[in-house]
Amino acid sequence: MISILGDIAPPVLSAMDQSDELRGYTALRPEHGQPVNFVAVMTGVKPSMDDWVTRSQLDEYVDMCRNRGLYVTANAQFAGFSGDDSLADVIGKETLTTTRAAAHTVAEDVPNASVHVFVGRDRQAVDRTRWSGWYPLVSGGRASSKPWIDHYWFGEGLGYPSCCTEAFARHNNWSVNNMPYQAWRSTQAPSALCNSTPRFTGLTWTAHLPCRYDCAASITLARETRAAVRRHSVELADYVDNLTARPCLVLNEWETFSFDGTCRPSSIQYEAVALMPSNKPNRRLFEALQAGSRVEIRDDLVVIFNSDDVVWIEQCRVDGFAPRVPFFLDFSAGAR
Numbered sequence: 001m002i003s004i005l006g007d008i009a010p011p012v013l014s015a016m017d018q019s020d021e022l023r024g025y026t027a028l029r030p031e032h033g034q035p036v037n038f039v040a041v042m043t044g045v046k047p048s049m050d051d052w053v054t055r056s057q058l059d060e061y062v063d064m065c066r067n068r069g070l071y072v073t074a075n076a077q078f079a080g081f082s083g084d085d086s087l088a089d090v091i092g093k094e095t096l097t098t099t100r101a102a103a104h105t106v107a108e109d110v111p112n113a114s115v116h117v118f119v120g121r122d123r124q125a126v127d128r129t130r131w132s133g134w135y136p137l138v139s140g141g142r143a144s145s146k147p148w149i150d151h152y153w154f155g156e157g158l159g160y161p162s163c164c165t166e167a168f169a170r171h172n173n174w175s176v177n178n179m180p181y182q183a184w185r186s187t188q189a190p191s192a193l194c195n196s197t198p199r200f201t202g203l204t205w206t207a208h209l210p211c212r213y214d215c216a217a218s219i220t221l222a223r224e225t226r227a228a229v230r231r232h233s234v235e236l237a238d239y240v241d242n243l244t245a246r247p248c249l250v251l252n253e254w255e256t257f258s259f260d261g262t263c264r265p266s267s268i269q270y271e272a273v274a275l276m277p278s279n280k281p282n283r284r285l286f287e288a289l290q291a292g293s294r295v296e297i298r299d300d301l302v303v304i305f306n307s308d309d310v311v312w313i314e315q316c317r318v319d320g321f322a323p324r325v326p327f328f329l330d331f332s333a334g335a336r
C-alpha cells in the first residue's frame with residue numbers, strides 16, 4: 001500500500017531509530033502498521049485504536065501490548081471476499097459499502113485472514129470502542145446496517161474530536177457530498193498537523209477526517225501525538241513532518257496527490273508528485289501528473305502542463321458516486 005507514495009521513499013518502520021517500546025510494535029507491523037496511533041494510545045494521548053494483525057501473530061501482539069500496560073480485545077477476523085454476485089439476492093444490499101470481506105470468529109483457522117483488534121489503556125473504554133466498531137454484515141440473506149449512534153461512539157472511542165465526528169455525520173454521504181471538499185471550504189490556514197490525506201499509510205498526525213484543515217481540536221490532539229512520537233522516534237516524527245508538509249491536489253477521498261513544489265492560488269509548480277494511498281487511487285491521473293511540471297485548476301478541469309504544453313486535461317464530475325471537486329491544499333507552512 002505504501003509503495004504508491006511514488007517519489008517519497010517508503011519507510012521501513014522497523015529499520016528506524018526508535019525506543020524499545022515502539023520497536024516491539026513495528027517489529028510486528030513493519031510496513032502497514034499504525035506506529036503514530038500506537039504511540040498516541042500507549043502514551044494516553046488517545047483512548048483506543050483499532051488495528052489488524054494475522055491470527056498467527058495475535059498472541060505475540062497481545063503479549064507486546066500487555067507488556068506496555070495495554071489491554072487488547074478482538075472481535076472477528078476477516079478474509080478476502082470475491083463474490084459480488086452472491087450478494088444479488090441479499091435484501092438491503094444497496095446499504096452496503098464497496099469494501100467487502102468474509103467474517104469469521106477468531107477461533108477459526110482461516111488462511112490469509114486478519115484479526116480486527118482494539119487496543120487501549122482502559123479496559124472499559126476499549127470494550128466500548130469494540131462494541132461500536134463493527135461492520136455492517138450480511139447474515140441469513142439480510143443486510144444489517146449499523147446504527148448511526150455506533151459510528152459516533154466509535155469515533156469517540158478512537159479519540160476523534162466531536163466537531164469532526166459531527167461534520168463526518170453531516171457530510172460523509174458519498175452519493176451527494178465530498179467530505180474533504182467541505183473541510184477545505186471551511187479552512188482558513190491549512191495546518192500540516194491536520195493533513196489527513198496520507199492516513200491510509202498510518203503516517204499522519206491526524207488519523208481522522210477533520211472538520212476543517214485548521215480544526216483547533218484536531219491541532220491540539222495532533223500536537224500532543226507529535227510530541228509523544230518525537231520522544232519515541234525522532235526519525236519517524238521527521239518522516240511524518242516531511243510527508244504532511246506538502247502542497248496537495250485533492251479531488252475526493254480516493255484521489256489525492258502530494259507534491260514537492262510550490263503552490264499558488266490556482267496552480268502548483270512541482271518537481272515530483274506522489275499518489276496518496278486509498279481504496280481507489282487514480283493511477284492514470286498520477287501517470288499524467290508524472291509527465292508534467294505544473295497543474296492548474298480551471299473550474300471543473302484539472303489541466304496538467306509540461307512547460308507550456310498541455311499534457312492532460314481531467315474533467316471532474318459531481319453527478320455520480322464519490323463526487324470529484326478539485327482543490328489545492330497547501331500544507332507547506334508545516335505544523336503550525
Ligand SMILES: [Zn+2]
Nearest residue numbers: 163164211215
Ligand atoms: Zn474538528
